[in-house]
């Protein structure tokens with residue numbers, strides 16, 4: 001088998017979607033499993049939709065997730081440049097070849113004419129399709145138009161009434177009739193190729209052996225296959241992954257229902273390795289019960305045969321579960337930088353104190369700031385919250401006053417608090433509700449006694465005084 005080369009080809013029209021990260025993961029794993037190369041190419045032919053900075057962010061995000069490409073814009077490689085707008089002279093050579101062979105043609109139709117044409121087709125209940133008006137132009141007319149400097153695009157001549165068949169590695173045979181395919185624009189009026197033209201030229205020149213991409217490109221594939229044929233090139237193997245569905249609403253994952261961009265998940269405090277592990281199983285299974293995979297283990301196990309044909313459900317609860325597992329697999333010192341990042345107000349000593357206390361129940365790092373908000377501010381709460389378990393104000397006052405006396409000394413706090421409860425015959429649950437709310441301003445908190453050393457003696461006494469004032 002010749003060298004396996006896969007690629008990820010993001011368009012810098014926004015941030016990398018979590019589905020694209022999954023595509024990259026599978027393309028990467030497939031290349032690495034086969035001792036091949038994974039290439040990163042920036043497809044920036046749609047200049048109108050460019051989003052400033054998104055190409056650089058794309059390169060960074062793949063690296064942040066450990067999907068280290070072998071060739072790419074910032075690395076170079078034997079098949080560069082790896083940014084399409086830097087390859088315009090290359091596309092010129094190939095479009096000329098198609099024009100010379102009569103497999104592509106100049107189209108000088110104006111927007112108005114195309115608009116009217118579409119209206120007529122729509123009224124006749126036909127699928128809008130270019131009517132090949134310009135295919136009839138004579139060489140002399142074309143020459144004349146070019147001389148006059150009329151704006152033009154170059155279209156691909158799609159053969160009539162042919163069946164194009166390809167074997168999708170995941171879905172099996174897919175067929176299209178060419179009568180349903182428009183004479184695709186290959187070069188736009190600004191001289192820049194469309195995605196369809198550039199992707200074929202580049203995948204061929206970069207010797208891509210396997211294209212693994214999203215389902216939305218299936219209907220483009222027959223156009224690409226025709227182009228391969230026109231050039232006499234071998235068609236790479238192609239796999240179209242299924243979409244990611246959100247279980248909380250119908251259809252694809254959408255921004256309105258939570259994070260969808262890879263970077264957002266990092267900002268939310270998911271560990272890259274947890275997210276990757278979650279994505280591995282979202283559309284692929286190992287054929288065993290194993291759920292936890294390092295990237296290297298995934299590469300070893302990966303096979304296209306085990307990719308799913310059915311859409312994958314993006315179950316955020318499952319992601320949370322993975323993240324918790326991965327957090328708990330890390331040592332306190334490994335967790336330190338994450339805690340520090342997500343608790344910018346905490347001193348290094350406070351972070352050190354908090355890691356062992358909080359890591360056991362932590363789902364994602366962005367939950368930290370809310371969980372320990374009380375360390376950095378006096379949380380607003382009502383007196384009623386202190387009395388949530390039906391405690392009388394008098395008893396709550398007594399509990400807090402007696403507790404306060406304990407804090408002259410911070411050693412063995414847990415036992416000394418339990419002794420105090422026992423001695424006074426208080427109900428443990430009731431006591432801890434009063435105490436928890438007094439310290440944290442909330443009924444749902446991390447282990448409160450364990451947090452006290454981080455809050456410090458002064459802070460602890462100050463919180464109790466605030467609570468006593470509310471009860472007075």
Ligand code: GLU
Pocket residue numbers: 009010011043195199212213214217
């Ligand atoms: N540039 C396309 C995108 O943004 C890549 C499609 C493909 O992989 O062929 O998704």
